[in-house]
Amino acid sequence: MNAKSVKRKLDQGEDLVLLPLGGTGEIGMNCYCYGVGPALTRDWIMVDLGVKFGDERDPGIDVIMPDVGYITKNRKRFHGLVVTHAHEDHIGAIAHLWPQLQCEVHCTPFAAELLKLKLIEHGLDEDVKLIVHKPGSKFALGPFKLELVPVTHSIPESCALFIDSGRGTALHSGDWKIDRFPQMGHNIAEKRLRELGDRGVDALVCDSTNVLREGESPSEKDVAASLGDIIANAKGRVAVTTFASHVERISCAVKAARSAGREVVIAGRAMRNTIEAARKCGYLKDAGAFLDFEEFGYLPNDRVLLLCTGSQGESRAAIARIAEDSHPQIALEKGDLVIFSARTIPGNEKEVSAVINNLAKLEIDVITADDALVHSSGHPRQGELKQMYEWLRPKILIPMHGEPRHLRAHVEFAKAQGISETLLLQDLKIARLKPGQAEIIDEAPGGRLHLDGKLIVDSEDGPARERRKLAMSGIVFLSVLMNDRGDLQDLVLEADGVPAALPQELEELAEAAFTAMPRARRKDDNVVAETLRTAVRRACDNAWGKKPVCKVVVHRT
Ligand SMILES: [Zn+2]
Ligand SMILES: [Zn+2]
Numbered sequence: 001m002n003a004k005s006v007k008r009k010l011d012q013g014e015d016l017v018l019l020p021l022g023g024t025g026e027i028g029m030n031c032y033c034y035g036v037g038p039a040l041t042r043d044w045i046m047v048d049l050g051v052k053f054g055d056e057r058d059p060g061i062d063v064i065m066p067d068v069g070y071i072t073k074n075r076k077r078f079h080g081l082v083v084t085h086a087h088e089d090h091i092g093a094i095a096h097l098w099p100q101l102q103c104e105v106h107c108t109p110f111a112a113e114l115l116k117l118k119l120i121e122h123g124l125d126e127d128v129k130l131i132v133h134k135p136g137s138k139f140a141l142g143p144f145k146l147e148l149v150p151v152t153h154s155i156p157e158s159c160a161l162f163i164d165s166g167r168g169t170a171l172h173s174g175d176w177k178i179d180r181f182p183q184m185g186h187n188i189a190e191k192r193l194r195e196l197g198d199r200g201v202d203a204l205v206c207d208s209t210n211v212l213r214e215g216e217s218p219s220e221k222d223v224a225a226s227l228g229d230i231i232a233n234a235k236g237r238v239a240v241t242t243f244a245s246h247v248e249r250i251s252c253a254v255k256a257a258r259s260a261g262r263e264v265v266i267a268g269r270a271m272r273n274t275i276e277a278a279r280k281c282g283y284l285k286d287a288g289a290f291l292d293f294e295e296f297g298y299l300p301n302d303r304v305l306l307l308c309t310g311s312q313g314e315s316r317a318a319i320a321r322i323a324e325d326s327h328p329q330i331a332l333e334k335g336d337l338v339i340f341s342a343r344t345i346p347g348n349e350k351e352v353s354a355v356i357n358n359l360a361k362l363e364i365d366v367i368t369a370d371d372a373l374v375h376s377s378g379h380p381r382q383g384e385l386k387q388m389y390e391w392l393r394p395k396i397l398i399p400m401h402g403e404p405r406h407l408r409a410h411v412e413f414a415k416a417q418g419i420s421e422t423l424l425l426q427d428l429k430i431a432r433l434k435p436g437q438a439e440i441i442d443e444a445p446g447g448r449l450h451l452d453g454k455l456i457v458d459s460e461d462g463p464a465r466e467r468r469k470l471a472m473s474g475i476v477f478l479s480v481l482m483n484d485r486g487d488l489q490d491l492v493l494e495a496d497g498v499p500a501a502l503p504q505e506l507e508e509l510a511e512a513a514f515t516a517m518p519r520a521r522r523k524d525d526n527v528v529a530e531t532l533r534t535a536v537r538r539a540c541d542n543a544w545g546k547k548p549v550c551k552v553v554v555h556r557t
Contacts, residue, residue, distance in 0.1 A: 014167045015037070015432045015441075016167045016168035016170070016433045017042070018398065019035065020032045020426075023050075023400050023427070024399070026052055026427075027052075028052025029050050029051055030048040031047075031068070032046070034163055036165040039442070044074060046071060047082050050090040057468070058459070062451065063450070063451035065092075065456070069445070071101065078103060079141040083111050084159050084172070086107075086110055090175070091114070094118070094119075095115075095122040095124060104129050105131065106133060110281045115128075135159050145164040145166075146162065149192055149193060151177075151189070152185075153174070153177060154377075154378030160173045161174065162196055169196075169199075173205065175209070176188065176388075183248050183251060197393045202433055203438065204398070208400060209377070209402060217380070218373060222376070223374065224255065226374060227240070230372060232260045234260075234337050236301045236337060237306065237336040238336070239322070239339070242342045250274070250284070253307055256305075260305075262304055263304050264287075265290065265295065265306045266307050267293060271307065311352075313351025314351070319355060323355045323359045323364075334364065335365075336364050337364070337365045339368075340375075379401075386417055389417050389419060397419045397422045398422070398433075404426075423438045425440070428446050429442075447459060466549075473549070474496055474548045475496050475550070476493065476548050477495070488515070493507040493536075510532050513531060513536075529553070529554050533550045
């Protein structure tokens with residue numbers, strides 16, 4: 001940070017600022033920090049700390065997280081983490097990054113139950129102080145007065161967060177939709193949101209996921225009715241796959257099963273964990289008992305409904321294994337029906353399509369959200385966004401929870417609705433919300449972290465970068481043994497991921513390249529290694545059109 005930028009910020013005194021560490025630029029790894037005060041003595045809170053799932057661009061990386069180093073460095077003035085709801089993209093990184101943050105975690109009872117399971121897995125359940133608040137609660141963290149405002153979404157107890165720094169106010173929307181007929185839990189707190197609007201909301205920091213969609217999301221009530229019809233008319237076995245955390249949908253599917261006289265079997269650890277957490281918090285009370293896998297095969301075809309994970313095509317999840325006919329306890333056959341009661345998250349299309357194709361091979365019928373109203377998203381479409389703007393009348397709209405195209409469209413949409421100020425923010429930019437015009441005033445260092453097996457590594461300099469090269473063109477390993485005079489004693493070449501015809505040819509070529517080297521050059525191991533590496537890669541390029549990773553180790557007798 002240069003002297004000029006320090007001075008500029010000190011002049012601004014008690015700024016209210018927003019720093020997204022993740023979530024503005026991707027749907028996933030949500031992590032938003034709100035700060036108040038001069039730059040060098042700023043007080044911070046964090047809202048949500050989630051993960052994003054890896055894809056083939058980062059081989060071997062399942063989980064991507066925001067780098068929270070900037071907040072860790074300012075830990076003395078960091079007052080805690082507030083969780084808006086228990087989706088993985090909002091809580092998934094807490095257990096991984098809490099050892100760095102060492103902070104209080106504020107959340108609702110349902111999020112606390114799911115978090116406890118994760119903390120136990122990480123051996124942190126004794127260390128992390130979970131402070132549980134019911135939706136609607138007010139509490140203070142450092143200079144911030146906070147209020148969890150109930151909203152409707154696709155997991156129990158979702159809340160927006162009203163933030164009053166004394167200097168300015170922000171409504172952090174969390175993930176939300178307007179469902180007038182939710183089938184579980186609270187309604188959206190319309191009255192309270194209107195009151196907050198009357199009181200004055202400086203900035204609305206708002207979910208952008210469905211900003212490209214016109215109209216309003218269907219209610220869960222309509223999804224429940226549609227699922228009910230489909231299940232009532234099914235003749236064979238029925239499997240419903242949905243998000244493991246979608247307790248409301250699970251409840252709707254269970255009700256549909258009960259009215260059709262079907263027993264319910266649950267498959268998938270994540271779904272069983274959610275159900276257990278939900279029951280501890282008083283949900284699913286009238287859902288009755290669920291049966292174990294073992295009983296699935298003994299029930300008549302029209303007397304069973306399977307609820308399972310894998311709606312995103314996850315290869316290890318129950319529905320993928322059933323579709324491959326490799327599940328140890330559960331099999332479906334011709335005449336049975338699988339309902340995908342979920343949307344395919346962008347990026348998962350190939351995997352979902354593979355599962356549906358496998359089911360087609362077994363002549364199992366499939367219904368997806370393209371065929372019938374078996375899913376409704378938990379995020380606001382344009383009509384709902386407009387409604388929220390009307391309730392809150394914010395001075396500034398800052399889009400979040402979106403890819404760049406969503407954020408940009410959200411800015412345009414808000415302008416068209418007459419919101420006077422908008423700010424397109426990206427991860428790591430620090431925006432001043434108050435006083436004055438909202439603007440970007442600085443940038444925090446940081447980036448993304450990869451969870452690689454059990455270790456947390458940097459996303460840029462970590463092993464995924466090297467693995468991408470290995471995945472494209474394999475590796476050639478060369479071991480060279482020389483004596484003191486520089487004569488070649490032995491040369492061994494091993495290759496992986498390289499066409500079988502090449503290694504023999506390469507070994508001969510490497511020997512020739514060695515022999516062609518003047519004796520003076522053979523004195524330096526590094527020169528020998530680099531000469532052979534270049535020769536091998538060039539030969540591969542000529543013969544194969546690709547340059548593999550090449551490692552050369554030189555030994556001397
Ligand atoms: Zn989310
Ligand atoms: Zn969510």
